[in-house]
Amino acid sequence: MSASQRSQNLKLVILIAVLILGIPRQAQAYIGPGAGFAVVGSFLVMFTAILSGVLALFTWPVRYIIGAIRGRRAFARSRVKKFVILGLDGMDPSLTEKFMAEGKLPNLAGLREKGCFKRLATTVPSMSPVAWSSFQTGCNPGKHNIFDFLTRDKQSYQPRLSSVDIRGPRRTISLGKYRLPLGKADIRLLRKGKPFWKTLGEHGIFSSVIRVPITFPPEKFRGVQLSGMCVPDLRGTQGMFSFYTTRAEEKVEHTGGENYYVTREGNTIRAELIGSENPLRKDNNVLRCPFVVTIKGDSSADLKINGVSCGLKKDEYTEWIKVDFKAAPGIKVHGICKFLLLSTSPEFELYVTPINIDPEKPAMPISYPAIYSTYLAKRQGPFATLGLAEDSWALNEKVLVDGGFIQQCINMDREREQMFFDALDKVRHGLCVCVFDGTDRLQHTFWRDIDEGHPAHRGQASDEQRNIIEELYQRMDVLVGKMLAKCKGKDTIVMIISDHGFSTFRYGVDLNRWLEENGYLKVKGGPREQKYLAAVDWSQTRAFAIGLSGIFLNLKGRESQGIVEPGAEAVQLRKEIAEKLAGLRDPERGQGVIKQVYNALEIYRGPYKGESPDLLVGYNKGYRASWETAVGQVTEKVLHDNTKAWSGDHCIDHSLVPGVLFCNRPIVTEHPRLMDIGPTVLDMFGVEVPKYIDGKALAVADTDSSRSRKE
Amino acid sequence: MSFLAQLIIWINILTNNLGRLLLAPVAVLPGWLSNTIISAVTGVALLVIFKYTSNQRAIGRVRDNIKAHMLALKLFKDSMSVTLQAQGQVFKGALLLLLHAVRPMAVMIVPVALLLSQMGLWYQSRPLMVGEDSVVAMKLNGSIEQPWPNVNIESMPAAEVTMGPVRVLSKREVYWKIKARENGYHHIMFQVAEEQVEKELVIGKGFMRVSAKQPGWQWTDILLYPWEKPFGPDSVVESISIDYPDRLSWASGTDWWLVYFFVASLIFALIFKPLLKVRI
Numbered sequence: 001m002s003a004s005q006r007s008q009n010l011k012l013v014i015l016i017a018v019l020i021l022g023i024p025r026q027a028q029a030y031i032g033p034g035a036g037f038a039v040v041g042s043f044l045v046m047f048t049a050i051l052s053g054v055l056a057l058f059t060w061p062v063r064y065i066i067g068a069i070r071g072r073r074a075f076a077r078s079r080v081k082k083f084v085i086l087g088l089d090g091m092d093p094s095l096t097e098k099f100m101a102e103g104k105l106p107n108l109a110g111l112r113e114k115g116c117f118k119r120l121a122t123t124v125p126s127m128s129p130v131a132w133s134s135f136q137t138g139c140n141p142g143k144h145n146i147f148d149f150l151t152r153d154k155q156s157y158q159p160r161l162s163s164v165d166i167r168g169p170r171r172t173i174s175l176g177k178y179r180l181p182l183g184k185a186d187i188r189l190l191r192k193g194k195p196f197w198k199t200l201g202e203h204g205i206f207s208s209v210i211r212v213p214i215t216f217p218p219e220k221f222r223g224v225q226l227s228g229m230c231v232p233d234l235r236g237t238q239g240m241f242s243f244y245t246t247r248a249e250e251k252v253e254h255t256g257g258e259n260y261y262v263t264r265e266g267n268t269i270r271a272e273l274i275g276s277e278n279p280l281r282k283d284n285n286v287l288r289c290p291f292v293v294t295i296k297g298d299s300s301a302d303l304k305i306n307g308v309s310c311g312l313k314k315d316e317y318t319e320w321i322k323v324d325f326k327a328a329p330g331i332k333v334h335g336i337c338k339f340l341l342l343s344t345s346p347e348f349e350l351y352v353t354p355i356n357i358d359p360e361k362p363a364m365p366i367s368y369p370a371i372y373s374t375y376l377a378k379r380q381g382p383f384a385t386l387g388l389a390e391d392s393w394a395l396n397e398k399v400l401v402d403g404g405f406i407q408q409c410i411n412m413d414r415e416r417e418q419m420f421f422d423a424l425d426k427v428r429h430g431l432c433v434c435v436f437d438g439t440d441r442l443q444h445t446f447w448r449d450i451d452e453g454h455p456a457h458r459g460q461a462s463d464e465q466r467n468i469i470e471e472l473y474q475r476m477d478v479l480v481g482k483m484l485a486k487c488k489g490k491d492t493i494v495m496i497i498s499d500h501g502f503s504t505f506r507y508g509v510d511l512n513r514w515l516e517e518n519g520y521l522k523v524k525g526g527p528r529e530q531k532y533l534a535a536v537d538w539s540q541t542r543a544f545a546i547g548l549s550g551i552f553l554n555l556k557g558r559e560s561q562g563i564v565e566p567g568a569e570a571v572q573l574r575k576e577i578a579e580k581l582a583g584l585r586d587p588e589r590g591q592g593v594i595k596q597v598y599n600a601l602e603i604y605r606g607p608y609k610g611e612s613p614d615l616l617v618g619y620n621k622g623y624r625a626s627w628e629t630a631v632g633q634v635t636e637k638v639l640h641d642n643t644k645a646w647s648g649d650h651c652i653d654h655s656l657v658p659g660v661l662f663c664n665r666p667i668v669t670e671h672p673r674l675m676d677i678g679p680t681v682l683d684m685f686g687v688e689v690p691k692y693i694d695g696k697a698l699a700v701a702d703t704d705s706s707r708s709r710k711e
Numbered sequence: 712m713s714f715l716a717q718l719i720i721w722i723n724i725l726t727n728n729l730g731r732l733l734l735a736p737v738a739v740l741p742g743w744l745s746n747t748i749i750s751a752v753t754g755v756a757l758l759v760i761f762k763y764t765s766n767q768r769a770i771g772r773v774r775d776n777i778k779a780h781m782l783a784l785k786l787f788k789d790s791m792s793v794t795l796q797a798q799g800q801v802f803k804g805a806l807l808l809l810l811h812a813v814r815p816m817a818v819m820i821v822p823v824a825l826l827l828s829q830m831g832l833w834y835q836s837r838p839l840m841v842g843e844d845s846v847v848a849m850k851l852n853g854s855i856e857q858p859w860p861n862v863n864i865e866s867m868p869a870a871e872v873t874m875g876p877v878r879v880l881s882k883r884e885v886y887w888k889i890k891a892r893e894n895g896y897h898h899i900m901f902q903v904a905e906e907q908v909e910k911e912l913v914i915g916k917g918f919m920r921v922s923a924k925q926p927g928w929q930w931t932d933i934l935l936y937p938w939e940k941p942f943g944p945d946s947v948v949e950s951i952s953i954d955y956p957d958r959l960s961w962a963s964g965t966d967w968w969l970v971y972f973f974v975a976s977l978i979f980a981l982i983f984k985p986l987l988k989v990r991i
Contacts, residue, residue, distance in 0.1 A: 045777055045808065049801035052784050056794045063789055206789065224786055307988070371782050379779035426787050 075205075075429070077686025079702060081491035082427065085677065086420075086483060087135075087212065087435035088476055089128060090443050090650060091498035093119045093660045099473050107481035111496070111662045120659040121673040122500040124598055125549035125616050126650050128229060128440065129163055131499035131659075131674055132213040137193035138678035138693035142604030144193040146214060147612040150547040150630070155560045157533045159546050159632060161238070163190050163214045163230045166364075168279060178328055179282050187217045187364060192608060194690075196678035197221055197431055203687045206430035208423035211416060213435065213499075216387065218368035225368045226376065226419065228435055231387040233354040234325075234335040234363060235276045239386050241394045242352040244271050256393025262348065267295040269348055273305075275325040275333060275355060287325035287333060295344045303339060312341040312350075317407060320382035322358060334358035336382045340404060351399055353408075356385045376419050383415040390441035395645045402645075405445060406468060409438040410475070417479060424486045431681060436479070442472045443502045447648025451504040455641040484664070493684060493700065497677060498659035505649035507586065508626025508640040509593055509619065511545035512536075516634060518580060520573075523634050533632035539563065543577055543614075546632045548625045548651045550600070550613025551577060558610075574599050574614055581617065586639055593639070595620045595653035605694070618653030625651065668699040713944065716930040722825065723937040730829035730937075731920075737833045738918050742963025743971075745918075746834065750972050753826065754979035755987075757819055762989040764815040770990045773811065777804035827969070828937045832920045834968035836955035838913040839891040843956070844873065847899065847910070850949040851883040852927070860904035860947055869897035870912060883949075903947045910951040911939055918963075924952040 075081075096117075100109045111117070123131045123141060125148065133146040141147050151162040165188045169181035191214050197207035201222025209215065213229030233239055241257035246264050253259075262271045275287030291305035299314035306324055318339045324332040335355040342349035357363050359373035359382060366385050367373035376383065390409045394400040400408075413436055420434035446468040448456040480496060487494050512533075515521035522540035529535070536544060538554060538561035545551045553570055556562035564570050578597040586593050600612040617625070627644070628635050650657045661672050669676070675695035682689050683697035737745040780797040787793040839845050849862065862885050864872055875887035889899075894915040901908045913921045926932035928944040942948050957965035984991065 045801065045805040048781070049798055049805065052781070053794075053798045056784065056788065056798075060791065060794075369786065372786060375779055375782035375786055378775040378782065381775075426783070426790065426793050428790060428792065 075686070078684065079686065080493050080684045081429050081489065082487070082493070083431045083681050083684060084424065084483070084487050084492060084494045085431070085433045085681075086480065086494070086496045087132075087433065088439045088496060088498050088660075089213075089435055089437045090440035090500060090502055091473075091476070091496075091660050092443070092501035092503075093658060094501065095469065095473065096660055099470060104470065104474055105477040107477045107484060108496070108662060111480070111484070111494075111664060115662065115664040116667045118661045118667065118672055120497055120661040121671060122654050122657065122659050123674065124603055124618070124654045126500040126652065126654040126657045127549060128499050129214050130549075132229070132435070133163075133191050133193075134675040134695075135497075135499065135677055136195040136197075136212060136214070137191075138196055138675050138689075138695040139193050140604055140606060140675065140694050141612065142600075142606030142609035143692070143694070144191050144606075145608035145611055146191050147600075147616075148547040148549040151611070152533075152546050152552060154558060157536070157538070157544070157546075157559070157561075157632075159532060161230065162547075164188065164216055165190055166232070166236065174282070177282055178280050180280065185279075185364070189214075189217055189219065195219070195221070196682055196693075197223060197225075197433070199682060199687060199690065200431060200685060203685070205685055205687070206427060208427050208430070208432045208434075210419055210423060210432075210434040211437070212433055213387070217365050220368060223368075223430070224372045224423075226373060227366045227385075227387075229387040229437070231357065231366055231385055232364070233386050234333065234357055235274070235355065237354070239354040239388050239391060239393065241354055241391050241399065242273065243394075243399045244269070244348070244350040244352070246348040254393070254397045254399065256391075257397060257399060264295075264348055269293045269295070269350075271350075273323055273325075273337070273352065273355065275323075275335065278327050280328045280331065287327060289323045289325050293348075293350065295348065298344055299341075301341055301344060312339060314341050314344065315404065316340070317404075317411065320356075322382070323355060333363050334361040335363075336385075340400075342399075342404075351394060351404070353391055354386055356389070359383060359385050376422075379422065380415065380418045383419070384412050388437070388441075390438060392441050392445050392646060395445055398645075402446070402468070406442065409442050413438045413475070413479075417482075421482070421486065424483070431685075436476070439472060439476060439498070443469055443648045445645045445647065447502065447504055448645065451506070451647070454504055454506050454647050456643045456645065456647050480662075487664075492664075494664040495677065496660065496662040497674070499674060500650040500654075500659050501657040502648050502650050503621045503652055503657055505624045505642055505647055506622045507593075507624075508642050509584075509617075509623050509629070510626045510633075510635045510638050510640065511551060511617065511629045512632070512634040513636065514581065514584065514638045515543050515545065515551070515577075517638065518577075520577065521634070529628070529633050529635060531631045531633055535634055536632075542573060544632075545613075545625070545629050547613070548630055549616050551581075551615040551617065553614045555614075570614075574601075578615055581615070584638075586623075588639075591622075592620055593623045594618065595656065618655075619651070621652060621656055623652065624649045663700065666701040668701070669696075672698050713928070716928055716933055716941070719930050719933045719937075720941065723933065726825045726829060727937055730832070734829060734833060738920075740918075742834065742918065742958075742960055742968075746830075746963045746968055746971055747975055749830065750975035751979040753823075753972075754976035755983050757823070757976070758980045758983055758987055758989050758991075760819055760822075761815045761991060762987060764818045765991075766811060766814075767990050770808065770811050773804050773807045774990055777801055777808075780804065824934060825937075827972075828935055830968070830972065831935070832922060832938055833918055834958065834963050835965055836921045836923050837958040838915045838919045838921055839870075839953075839955060840916060841891050841894060841914060843891050845889055845891070845956070846954040847875075847887045847889055847951065848954070849885045849901065849903075849951045850927075851885070851903075852947060852949045853883060855881060855883060861902070862904075863902040865900040865902065867897065867899065869893045869895065869914060870899070901948075901951070906947050908942070908946070908948050908951070910953065912953060913955075921955055923955050924950055926950050 099105045123134045129146050129149055130141055133144045137144045146162055148162055150159045153160050167186040169183045169185055171182040173180045197209055198221040200207055207223035209225040211226055211228035216227035216231045218225045218227050239256055244260045244262050246262055262269050270292050273289040277284040278287050294302045301312040303310050303312050310318055320336040320338055323335045327333050336358050337355045338353045340351040342351055357366055360377035362373055389412050395405040416436050423432045448454045450469055512521055520543040522537040523535050524537040541554050542564050543551050543553050553564045553573055554562045555564050555566055564573055581597050582594050584593045596618040598616040600609055600614055626640050676698050679689040679693055679695040680698040780800040783797040784794055864887055870889045870891050873888045873890050877886045891914040897912045898909045899912050910925050911922050913919050922938035924936045925939040926936045926941045927949040933941050961967050962971045
C-alpha cells in the first residue's frame, strides 16, 4: 500500500469517525445490526477476555499456592527448570559424523563441542513404534507390549495394528436407515506402561509432548499432547492417498492409495473424495464429497469443493483444504487434504493426500486436552494429523515424483516447527518433547541416492543431482540452531535424540518362503501370493512371519489353529529355526543375510513378552523383511531385489543402527540407551525413578561444571 | 452542510416512497410481528453486505488468533506470563476486529439510518386518539432581539385548539394545546407573518405513520424526520413538532422498538451467519 493510499484511508476513517461523532443525539441511527454485530462481537470478545482475566487473577493465588506445593515437591530437588527433547526420527550417527566432519552441521557440531554427542542404543527390534514406546516408558518391549507396527490376530491370523484398537460404540439405536450410536467409539491404546511425563505430572511438572509416536489415543496427564504415529486418516487407515486420472489403463492397484478413473467433459472433470464408511448408516455406505475441476490451461485449473473455490497450479500443493462429509442431516465429518495437480494434458492427473482428521474439529481424539489440537489449528492453521503424514506410499507407487514428496516433507516439518517453537515459548518450567518424522521418511525414500550398489540407484544420469539426505541433515541443523537460540537459559537441558539410525535396504527377505523351504510352513493349493497369510495351510504350519520384525510359532492354545505344543517342542523349535535362519546366506553376493536371531523369551522381561513374535530377526546391512513378508504373502524365492523408492531402512539388527544423542551438557555414561532418556529427565527434575523402569538415569553434568553429578 | 441537507432531502423522497410501499404491512400487522419481520430481513441483508464489504480472510485470521489465545488461557492457566500475554493478544484482536468493522460500518451506516428513520415513523409514537389532548410547538428562526412575527393557527374540523398561543420569547417558541376530533391524516395550517406553513396531524388507532416533527434546515433532523418537507434556511419557522403520546410495547413501543429491532436483527444475523458463511 502506497503512502498516498494510506493517507486516503486514514482520511476516510477520520471522516467516518467525525460523522459518527457528529450525530450523537441520534445514536439509534447507527446502531443497526450491520454495524451492531461487529461492534457487539468485538465487545463480547473483550468482555470474555476481561472476565477470564479477572477469574485468572482472582484464582491465581490459590493456583499459585497449589502449584507451589506441587512444584516444591519436584522443583525443590530439581536441577533444571526446563528439559527440551528434540526427536529426529531416524537420524543416523554415521551420516551425522560425516556431515559434521565436512562442516555442514555447525549447530550440531557446536553442541558436540559444548556438551556431548554419542551413539544411542536402540531397541530390539529397531523400529520406531517399539523404540519410541521404550523412550516414553523407559521400559523394554516386554513391559510396553509394542514389538512391531503390526501384530497378528490370534484367531484369524490377520495382521492388525499393534498400538491401537478402534471399535465402534457398543450400543446403538436403530432409526430408519440410520444407526445412532449411544456413547463414543472405543479407542484403546495397546501400549502398556506409563510414560515418564505422566510421572512428572504427578509431581506437578508440566509437559508439552508433540507427535511422539504411539501416543494415540492421547492419555490424560498434566500437560498438553498431540498424538503422532498411528493416528489414522479419516478413513481409519494409516494413510490412503487418491489418484484421479483420465488415463484409461487396466485397473491399477496401489498400496497405500487408490486410483480413480475420471472422464473429461470439455474442460470439466467431476469426481468424489472417498471418506470412511458412514458410521450412522446401517448399510455402511462410504461417505463422499464431490468436487469439480475446471482446467484452465496447460498448468492450471480451478477446484470447487464444499462450496469453496481455489486455484490449482501444476506441481504446487494447495493449502490444506477443509472437506466435509455429510453423515446424516446436520451431522458432518470433518477432514483436511491437499491437492496436487500433476498434469492437465494429454491426460489429467490429480493427486490428493490422505484425508487427515481436521485438527480444528477432530473426528477422533488426537490431542490431550481435546482442545489442544483446536488451539494449534487456530494458532497456525490446519496441519497434518495423520500418524505417517509424509505419503511415502505415493512415492513408492510412482504417483508422486521425488520433488512432490520432498516438498510434502518440508511442509510438514514447517508445521511441526511452528508448534514446537510455540511450546518452547509457552512452557517456561517443565518438559518439551517434539518428534520430527521427515528425517525418517526422506532417508527411507532417498537412500538409493547415496548407495551406488542399490538396485534402485538412479545413477549419475539422474536429472536430480541434489543430495536430498545431505540437505535434510542441513535443514535439521538449522532447526537445531533456531531451537538452541530459544533455549539459552542455564537451567535448560537440551537433548537431540533419534530412535534409530539408518542403513541401506537393497534386498528383501521372504521369511515365509524360507520357512516353507525349510519345512516349517505349508502353502495350500491355489494362488500362493495371497495377502494376509491366506495361502497358508495352518494344519501343517509350525511357524509363520508377518510384519517386519519376526517369526511366530503356530502355538497350540495361543493361535486358533496352533499345532506346536507349548513347552519342550516350542523351545526346541525356536532354537532350531534360530540356528538355521542365522546361517542364511545370499548365494549371489556370497554374504550372510542374518546377523543374529533373538529369542523373545530370552531378551525381554515383563508381563507382555508372550505377545511378542517368538523370534526376532536381526538382518545384516542391506537386507530386511521383504515387502511380501510384511503383508503375509508367500512368494517363490527368498531374496528379492528392492527396486522401490523406499530404499533405506532400519529394521535390521539393532546393533547396526544405533540412534544419536546430542546434549548441551556433557554426559559421562559410556553407552547410553534410548530407554535411559526418560529416567534421566525424571532424575534431573528431582523425581525418583520408579523401580519398574528398566532405563537408568544418565550421568549428566551440572550447569556450570563439566563434571557429572553421578560421576 | 447545506448540500448535505439537500442531498438527504432528495434521498428522503426516494426512501419515503420505498418506505410507504415496503412498510405498508406495518399498518395491518401486530407490532411485534412486523418488527420481527423487518428485523429478520434487515439482519440477513446487512449480513450479506457485511460479507462483501469486509475483509473476511483477515477477520477470520483475527478470530482464529483470538480463539487460540482464549484456548491458551485454559491450556496454560498455571503460567501467569502466558495468561497475561494471551490476555493482551485477545484485547489486541478485539481492537483489530473493530478496525475491520469500520469499512462495513461505513457502508451500512447510511442505509441503516434511513431504514431506522422510516421505522421510527411507525413505532416511535402512536397517533392521537379522538378526544385526546396534545401540544403543538413551533420554533421560530432568528434571535430573540428580532421582532416577533404574527403567528396564527387556522381552525379545522379535525382538531380543536383548546389553549394558546403561548409564546416563550426567550426561546422564540409558540405553543398550542389541541384536542383531537376526527380520525385520519390531517394538516394543521399556520399563518406566520406573510408565510403560510402546514404540519401533518395524525389521529387514529393502531399503527399509523406519525411524523412528530417537521424539521428545519439541519441535516441530522432531516435524516431523522424524513416524512415532511423541511423548512428552508430562509423560512421564518425553524420547526414544528407535535407531542404525540408514547406507544407502550416491548416489541414495538416507543424506544423499545429499537432495542427489539437491534436484538432481533442480531439474532437473525447470527442464525444465518453459518449458512451464509460470514465471519463477523
